[in-house]
Amino acid sequence: SMASPKKLQGLVAATITPMTSDGKINCSVIEQYVDYLVINQGVKNVFETVNGTTGEGLSLSTEERKQLAEAWVTKGKDKLDHVIIHVGALSLPETKELARHAADIGASGIAGIAPSFLKPTNKDALVAFLQEVASEAPDTPFYYYHIPPLTGVKIRVEELLDGITEQIPTFQGVKFSDTDLLDFAQCVNKYQEKFVLLYGVDEQLLSALVVGASGAVGSTYNYLGKQYNVMLEAFAKQDLELAQQCQFCAGEFLSFVIQLGFGVAQIKEVMTFASGIVMGPPRLPLLRASQDFIEKANAKLKSVIDHFPKLP
Numbered sequence: 001s002m003a004s005p006k007k008l009q010g011l012v013a014a015t016i017t018p019m020t021s022d023g024k025i026n027c028s029v030i031e032q033y034v035d036y037l038v039i040n041q042g043v044k045n046v047f048e049t050v051n052g053t054t055g056e057g058l059s060l061s062t063e064e065r066k067q068l069a070e071a072w073v074t075k076g077k078d079k080l081d082h083v084i085i086h087v088g089a090l091s092l093p094e095t096k097e098l099a100r101h102a103a104d105i106g107a108s109g110i111a112g113i114a115p116s117f118l119k120p121t122n123k124d125a126l127v128a129f130l131q132e133v134a135s136e137a138p139d140t141p142f143y144y145y146h147i148p149p150l151t152g153v154k155i156r157v158e159e160l161l162d163g164i165t166e167q168i169p170t171f172q173g174v175k176f177s178d179t180d181l182l183d184f185a186q187c188v189n190k191y192q193e194k195f196v197l198l199y200g201v202d203e204q205l206l207s208a209l210v211v212g213a214s215g216a217v218g219s220t221y222n223y224l225g226k227q228y229n230v231m232l233e234a235f236a237k238q239d240l241e242l243a244q245q246c247q248f249c250a251g252e253f254l255s256f257v258i259q260l261g262f263g264v265a266q267i268k269e270v271m272t273f274a275s276g277i278v279m280g281p282p283r284l285p286l287l288r289a290s291q292d293f294i295e296k297a298n299a300k301l302k303s304v305i306d307h308f309p310k311l312p
Helices: 027-041 064-074 092-104 125-135 158-161 179-192 202-210 225-236 240-260 264-275 290-306
Strands: 008-014 045-047 082-086 109-110 142-146 171-176 196-201 215-218
Touching: 008 225, 027 064, 027 225, 027 264, 064 082, 064 092, 064 290, 082 092, 082 290, 092 125, 092 179, 092 264, 109 125, 109 179, 125 158, 142 158, 158 171, 158 179, 171 179, 179 196, 196 202, 202 215, 202 225, 240 290, 264 290
Parallel strands: 008 045, 008 215, 045 082, 082 109, 109 142, 142 171, 171 196, 196 215
Antiparallel strands: none
């Protein structure tokens, strides 16, 4: 019963949490957001809709996270292939409650980060935590979200995956958001038949595809999904030169905004002008992106999309 109708692969959007100008979550635009991803971007999977990163998941209350999860599962029905809900939190009871809720509403999977204040210091501690969470949703595929730059938990994924299904039978894969391609390649080398290995550093996706990523999760696929799909197709056809041109072109945008200071607050503004759907401000402690950033990033994005390579 565990197998999803379609294996999670290709591009997966790490979604943004829309907010009203007074800082409340805004579920009223989720339907429009789903349609934009599917129709405009050719992206049919979403991951960590209420996530620790792009979706500001750890800045939201449990109640808000549940409401968002329900909105995505409901509005994504028959349109999205996979809706994976991020349930990670700093406390185990909260994470378990979110896992149960995601299973109850019919999410196609749940994901969790390592707790990042009091941190697991070794594999056994991390597996014990994840096992408690996954067991709350015994029929729902479970994914580990590896993001050491934000959690500070650097336990190697290759080590984590060794024997994990014995302790977590629902374990299905990893979102790997780290630049350590040696660890990632070792995971592919040993576990590509067994697990879904999704790469999470968008500006390095081509490198990860070369070592065997089964797909990619990232915020960039919210607004450059169509373009990255060209890269995936070029790579699948073994047209490495075209795939490189695509990665360079996407990299030109990402490199530009990273130098200006590119975080979740900035991603919200990029998505607002790219999609026309108002994503609103971020929640404190994040501050809204400046008007200067918005103007420069908007101009750069338009130019990159205009010059993006096309399939022959």
